[in-house]
Amino acid sequence: MNNIRIKNKLIFSFILVVFVPVLIVGIFLTVAFRQNVLDQATQQITNNVERIKKQTTDIIRMPIEISDKLLVDSRLTNIVNTQYKTTYDVVEAFREFHDFRDYIHLYREIYNIRFYTMNKTILENWEFLKLTAPIAESGWYQSAMKQEGIHWAYIQDETKSNRKTLSLIRKITFPTYRTSGVLVIGINQVELNAMISQEPFDTMIMDDSGAIIAAKNPEWVGHSITELDFANQLTNIAEGTYEFKFDGKPSKIVVENLIPSSSRNGLKIVSVFTIDSIVSGANRISLLGFGIIMLSLVIAFILIYIFSAILAKRMLVLNKDLNKVAMGDLNVISNVTGNDEIGILSKQFNNMVVSIRGLMDEVTESHKQQAQLQLRQKEIKLKMMASQINPHFLFNALESIRMKAHMKGETEISVIVRMLGKMIRRNLEVGTKKIALKDELEIVRCYLEIQKFRYGNDRLTFRLHIDEAGREIEVPPLIIQPLIENAVVHGLENRAEGGYVSLTTIVSGSMLKVEVADNGIGISDEKIREISDSLHDMEEEEEYRIGLRNVHQRLVMIYGDGCGLTIHSETGIGTRITFEIPIGGHPNA
Secondary structure, eight states: OTTSOHHHHHHHHIIIIIIHHHHHHHHHHHHHHHHHHHHHHHHHHHHHHHHHHHHHHHHHHHHHHHHHHHHTOHHHHHHHHOOOSSHHHHHHHHHHOOHHHHHHHHOTTEEEEEEEEOOTTSOOOSSEEEOOHHHHHSHHHHHHHHSOSEEEEEEEEGGGTTEEEEEEEEEEEETTTTEEEEEEEEEOHHHHHHHHTTOSSEEEEEETTOBEEEESSGGGTTSBGGGSGGGTTOTTOOSEEEEEEETTEEEEEEEEEEOOTTBSSOEEEEEEEEHHHHHHHHHHHHHHHHHHHHHHHHHHHHHHHHHHHHHHHHHHHHHHHHHHHHTTOTTOOOOOOOSSHHHHHHHHHHHHHHHHHHHHHHHHHHHHHHHHHHHHHHHHHHHHHHTOOOOHHHHHHHHHHHHHHHHSOSHHHHHHHHHHHHHHHHHHHOOSSOEEHHHHHHHHHHHHHHHHHHHOTTTEEEEEEEOGGGTTOEEOTTSSHHHHHHIIIIISTTOOSOEEEEEEEEEETTEEEEEEEEOSSOOOHHHHHHHHHHTTOTTOOOHHHHHHHHHHHHHHHHHOGGGSOEEEEETTTEEEEEEEEETTOOTTO
């Protein structure tokens, strides 16, 4: 090799070491990149279909639960099977039974509820309908009568101008009366359309007969799958991923079956995308990259061929400058002169050094921005934890108020409803900013009054020992109410009478001390250790620990490690939870 001229050495080395490997790698990367883009798109559409399946399941879950309730509802049994003597009797029965309307108002997933009965004495009111010959002869009605369980079909609703909707159809049998009827619950089409319209690819949901219920393309809705040329073979196709022609273009299709619980049939989710629409961008980028590589290789080959004779000498000087940079000297300036490629390389070297210095400055700035981003993420985490409020007691309270109103008068109910409204409003107004302690105490008082109303004076009493000097102190929102809720729901759950909860706030110097105590069942030492460990666990899922964990972690994030919850408990005697926070805040706040 020492006898070969440097020009030929560089050319041979360039071809062997650079040109051929880069060409091979370029071709391989182009093919791999195209396939990777296609695989990612397929995975994305599979994930989208799975997400649609989950969202659809969430939408139809409530109709299924409602049908389960109505299946054993004694009031429905009575209203359907009573032989009415007068129109007044029917109207009075309808007035007392308003569950259908309540469900429609409470759940946005429900579009309409109707019940078909053979009771000749009942009047039709768009909720209870007499069975007619056309309905009795319809396929969906006959299927429901033949097989127990839930059936799904895309059918007309005669109470809504014959508008077609996806409907839950279920036969309800009344053994005592030896009669039966058919319950039909229509699914809100707006919910399905809103969900499916967000998809990036052509996606549709259809029933087992091939009727398209919802689709990315609104023109497909209401048509049968057999009317679409590209998809007329999809009616009985198994779930999976397939390749076929869509508008004459190679495409992929993902099919997923959805069989809800207790259902005799189900739905099918289909998503389609053309391969060209996915890989066209990748092809353009690959061709552009391959062209740039080839152009660079050709230019390099020409430059090596022409200037290899003078390259070695001038590169030696440049190499020394590069070594200085490698040693960390970023103030180097290359003095290689000339306007040829080597001179340009020298100038580019100087530009590179300047760019490196600039990049170092950018890295420093990037570290600052990253620190700010982490702070924002911490704030977002705080907001998320602050928003976790167990809604179960609200529903329980509302149910208690309803039953109380049914059984007694209105004065006491009015007070409780006002407190409940105030508490809900306070919760809705809660943001990330701190609030005055008196506002937090108002939420606590409303909550305790509501729970006292639910359980009665014999089972629950409470005392608020508030230091008046601390009423205007600012605290994080919803920092005390979860502790009170934990004491009432879990501490007193097995206590039939004599339950007691107390809240004490004390201002001592620059610290605010808060204590929540109850005389409930208490917690064993082993359980306290488990709870203490779970306070630092972000993945803890046990319901009764979520409130304690959120309060503890918010206190630690805002005020520091020394300001978390402290739990003391004795089995059979009660539990006491305390925390202390600085009145003026903390540097972490």
